[in-house]
Amino acid sequence: MKRTGFLFDERYLLHLPFEGHPESPARLQSIHSRLAVSGVLDKLILINAEIANQRWIEAVHKIQYILRFEEACIMGFPDFDHQDNSICRDTYEIALLAVGGILRVIDEVMNGSLDNAFCAVRPPGHHAEVDTAMGFCYFNNIAIAAKYLQKKWGVGRIGIIDFDVHHGNGTQHTFEGDPTVFYYSIHEHPSFAYPGTGREFETGKGEGVGFTLNSPVLPGRGDDEYKAMILKHLVPAFDSFKPEFILLSAGFDAHESDLMSGVNLTTQGYDFLTDEILKLVDRHTGGRLVSILEGGYNLDVLPILVENHIRRLADI
Amino acid sequence: MFISGMMAKEPVTIHPDAQISEARELMQVNHIRHLPVVDGSGALVGILTDRDMRDAMPSILLDKESYEMTLAKVLTHTVREIMTKNPQTIPVYYTIEDTLMVLQKKKVGALPVVDEDGGLLGILSTRDLLASFIDVIGLGEPGTLLCILADDRQGQMKKIIDIITEEKISFGSVLVARHWDKDKRAIFPYLLTNNVMNVKKKLLEKGYELIDPMKLYLSQISQKK
Numbered sequence: 001m002k003r004t005g006f007l008f009d010e011r012y013l014l015h016l017p018f019e020g021h022p023e024s025p026a027r028l029q030s031i032h033s034r035l036a037v038s039g040v041l042d043k044l045i046l047i048n049a050e051i052a053n054q055r056w057i058e059a060v061h062k063i064q065y066i067l068r069f070e071e072a073c074i075m076g077f078p079d080f081d082h083q084d085n086s087i088c089r090d091t092y093e094i095a096l097l098a099v100g101g102i103l104r105v106i107d108e109v110m111n112g113s114l115d116n117a118f119c120a121v122r123p124p125g126h127h128a129e130v131d132t133a134m135g136f137c138y139f140n141n142i143a144i145a146a147k148y149l150q151k152k153w154g155v156g157r158i159g160i161i162d163f164d165v166h167h168g169n170g171t172q173h174t175f176e177g178d179p180t181v182f183y184y185s186i187h188e189h190p191s192f193a194y195p196g197t198g199r200e201f202e203t204g205k206g207e208g209v210g211f212t213l214n215s216p217v218l219p220g221r222g223d224d225e226y227k228a229m230i231l232k233h234l235v236p237a238f239d240s241f242k243p244e245f246i247l248l249s250a251g252f253d254a255h256e257s258d259l260m261s262g263v264n265l266t267t268q269g270y271d272f273l274t275d276e277i278l279k280l281v282d283r284h285t286g287g288r289l290v291s292i293l294e295g296g297y298n299l300d301v302l303p304i305l306v307e308n309h310i311r312r313l314a315d316i
Numbered sequence: 317m318f319i320s321g322m323m324a325k326e327p328v329t330i331h332p333d334a335q336i337s338e339a340r341e342l343m344q345v346n347h348i349r350h351l352p353v354v355d356g357s358g359a360l361v362g363i364l365t366d367r368d369m370r371d372a373m374p375s376i377l378l379d380k381e382s383y384e385m386t387l388a389k390v391l392t393h394t395v396r397e398i399m400t401k402n403p404q405t406i407p408v409y410y411t412i413e414d415t416l417m418v419l420q421k422k423k424v425g426a427l428p429v430v431d432e433d434g435g436l437l438g439i440l441s442t443r444d445l446l447a448s449f450i451d452v453i454g455l456g457e458p459g460t461l462l463c464i465l466a467d468d469r470q471g472q473m474k475k476i477i478d479i480i481t482e483e484k485i486s487f488g489s490v491l492v493a494r495h496w497d498k499d500k501r502a503i504f505p506y507l508l509t510n511n512v513m514n515v516k517k518k519l520l521e522k523g524y525e526l527i528d529p530m531k532l533y534l535s536q537i538s539q540k541k
Contacts, residue, residue, distance in 0.1 A: 022513045083484060084511050127510070134458060135510040166510065169458075192529060194510040195458035220530040259513045262528070297513055 001043065002287070004314035005108055005117030007101045008032060009049035012122045015094040017086030018078070022260065022297040023123065023136040031120050031293075034303030035310070043316055045114060049121075051093070052100035052144075059147035060140050060174055065131040069095075069138055081133040095123055095138045102145050102292060109288055110153050116281070116289040118250070118310050124294040126168030126249045127195060135166065135195055142249050142292050143174040146181050149245055156180060159243030159280075161234065162187070163273050164251020164294040165261040167198025167214065171249065177208040182241045184234050186226065188254070188263045189216040213237050219262035223269035226254075230276050238280050246281050246289045252296030252305040260297050270305050274312045289313065317412050322448045323429050323438035329354040330395055332361055336372060337391035339364055350426035352436055353399050360428055360436045362399035372398045405430045408437050412448060415440060454488025459508040462516070463532065465525040468501050476503060479522065483515045493532075502527060 013025035035041040057066055072080045073092040080087050098121040108114040125141030127134040142160060149155040160175070162168040162185040175181040190196045204212035215229040238246075252258070254265040281289045291313065296302040329352045330339050339351055343366065353362040372393070374386035405428045406418060418427065419442060426441040450456060466472040473492075480487070488506035507515070516526060 020514055022511060082509075084509050192461045192463075194460045194512075196455065197458075218530060218533075220528045259516045260510075 002115040002313065002315050003113070004044050004310065005047050005105050005114040006035070006041065006044035006310070007047045007049065007105050007117060007119040007121060009097060009101060011049060011097055012094060012120070014088075014090040015122050016088040016090070017136075021086050023086075023295075025122070026299055027296065027302060028120055028122055030299045030303045031306045034307055038307055040307055040310060040314075040316065043314060044118075044310070047101065047105050047108065047117070049097040049101035050104055051096045052103055054096075056103060056144055056148055057096070057099060057139055059151065060130065060143045061128070062131045069133065080138065084135060085133045085138065086136075087138075091123070091138065098123060098125070098141055099139050099144050102141055102290070103148050105290055106145055106148060106153070109290060110149075115287050116313050117291065118306070118313060119290065119292045120306070121293055124164075124251075125292070126162060126164060126171045126251075126294050127166070128170045129173060130170075134170065136295075137170065140170045140174060142168075142247050143171050145247055145290065145292070146175070149247075150180065155245050157182070157241060157243050157245075159238055159241060159246045159284075160184065160249065161238075161246060161277055162249035162251070162294075163254065164249050165254035165258070165263060165265075166194050166251065166295065167216075168249055168294075169195050169197045172197070172202065172212055172214075175208065176202075176204050176212050177206045179204075179207050179211050182211045182213070182237065182243060184213045184215075184237060185249075186215040186217060186229055186234070188261050189218050192219050193261060211241070217263050220264055222256070222264040223266055223272070226263075226265055226269050227272055230273065235276065235280065238284065242284050243280075244285055244288075246277070246285050248277060248289065248291040249294045250291045250309065251294035252302050252309075253294075253298075255296075255298060255301050255305060257301045258296065258298045260295065267301075267305065267308065271308055271312070274309050278312060317448075317452075319406070319410050319412060319415050319429065319440055320408055320438075322412075322444050323408075323440040324444065325438045327352055327428075327436070327439040329436065330364065331355065332394065332396035332399065334395050335391060336369075336393050336395060336398065339395050340369065340391065343369070350439060350441060352403075352428045352439060353395055354436055358435055360403070360405065360430060360434060362396070362401045363403040363426070363428060364395055364399045365425065368398045368400055403428060405434075406440070407432070412445070412452075415445065419445070452489060453491075454506050454508070457488055457508055458510070459488045459506050460510065460512045461529075462503075462505050462507060462512065462519075463527040463529050464503045464505070464519060465497070465527045466501050466503055468499050472501070473503065475522065476505070476519070476524070479518045480505060480507065480515055483511075483518070485509045485511070485515060502532065 128137040493502040
């Protein structure tokens with residue numbers, strides 16, 4: 001069994017989009033109660049959130065954007081930058097708590113108190129751009145985590161894997177010119193799915209060419225295509241890049257029962273993804289992996305997928 | 317939609333008596349493949365394409381010395397000698413649809429745009445047209461494509477649009493495949509949102525079928541056979 005951290009905080013439920021919005025507090029509630037009932041929670045090391053220092057947010061986002069977001073929440077606006085990004089007065093603080101919790105988890109993994117961790121956070125982050133909120137995301141949690149690993153802990157090469165069914169445009173754009181952060185994403189083909197980026201010819205810019213890799217999957221292709229892409233694209237790329245730390249944008253919305261997408265990945269398909277990522281982690285990072293929740297909107301299936309994912313991380 | 321907004325205005329032009337060397341430099345510096353040829357009175361007398369240029373150039377299979385010698389000779393000839401005369405033009409009031417049909421029929425890469433007296437106003441290349449289509453399809457903006465199968469009856473589109481509008485979702489574009497199936501239409505709304513869950517639920521509740529785009533792909537393949 002591994003020392004696996006579980007980042008969760010009741011305050012993550014306070015970000016309240018409009019009634020009926022898929023990115024609802026019920027997502028985290030369903031995950032938490034499933035882990036509690038199944039007994040998995042007892043085997044994890046619980047980490048609580050803290051407010052992130054703004055200077056870490058500024059490592060990715062423009063200060064004007066951060067202030068604009070805070071103001072939109074304080075003023076009680078219904079949404080921010082696009083109607084998808086439904087907000088309430090607490091959203092700004094909860095987004096800071098999501099980032100702050102993740103940074104605390106990274107400290108625990110880097111100082112050796114944890115082997116790996118799953119971060120059950122809201123709001124998600126991988127669509128958030130330097131100065132624009134997109135696709136339910138405000139602060140790019142995983143991009144900030146990677147900058148923190150570079151600047152605070154001096155980690156040389158960071159691998160980001162993103163298996164959310166939507167392409168992580170914000171994360172890709174943050175690191176497309178940076179050869180020290182490898183961004184790999186597998187997602188539904190951008191002609192069919194949000195946000196319309198992540199085509200196979202997007203491979204980085206300038207010095208970063210060759211350190212961005214995208215595997216778009218056509219609708220309905222399911223497990224076989226995912227398995228082929230992971231083995232053909234991700235595994236050789238990371239074996240050659242040799243990341244010292246792996247961050248995972250864990251979105252569970254590629255599942256066949258999730259109405260947000262059409263790629264038809266099964267529960268076993270998700271198990272395969274986690275297993276292959278753990279093999280990479282064992283080979284290259286000495287076990288260091290921080291998995292961060294992104295999407296996943298079917299409330300009956302999301303908790304099952306998360307539990308399976310965490311069981312594998314914790315080796316239980 | 318009219319072409320006047322998407323053509324390149326005040327295009328780079330050349331005089332028919334100019335040397336080929338000058339034309340070559342203009343095309344290289346401006347990254348263009350089509351150079352309208354305009355005489356002293358401003359009338360369009362031809363178009364010089366990269367194809368015309370390549371036809372005039374010495375073969376790369378020549379040895380270096382013969383190549384250089386031939387090239388030097390070629391470059392001193394005039395544009396008039398190699399240009400395409402009487403080029404296909406389009407009037408400035410043409411729509412994208414008109415232009416598409418002309419391009420397809422005449423198999424050219426660019427069309428000079430002229431006023432009623434034949435004076436050159438601009439030039440429209442297939443690349444400009446591609447850019448306008450990327451815009452029309454809404455490709456530049458983040459969104460999700462829905463694939464809906466509906467009966468080929470009046471009022472179906474309104475119902476679908478009402479459902480989408482109720483969810484306060486904006487449209488990027490709507491494409492319709494008319495002969496998808498007997499008595500059916502395939503409707504493809506491109507929605508400028510990530511939040512398609514509720515709209516999909518409502519469409520399913522109202523009895524619409526959401527099609528698997530891969531089935532469409534496979535049916536297209538079998539039709540081509």
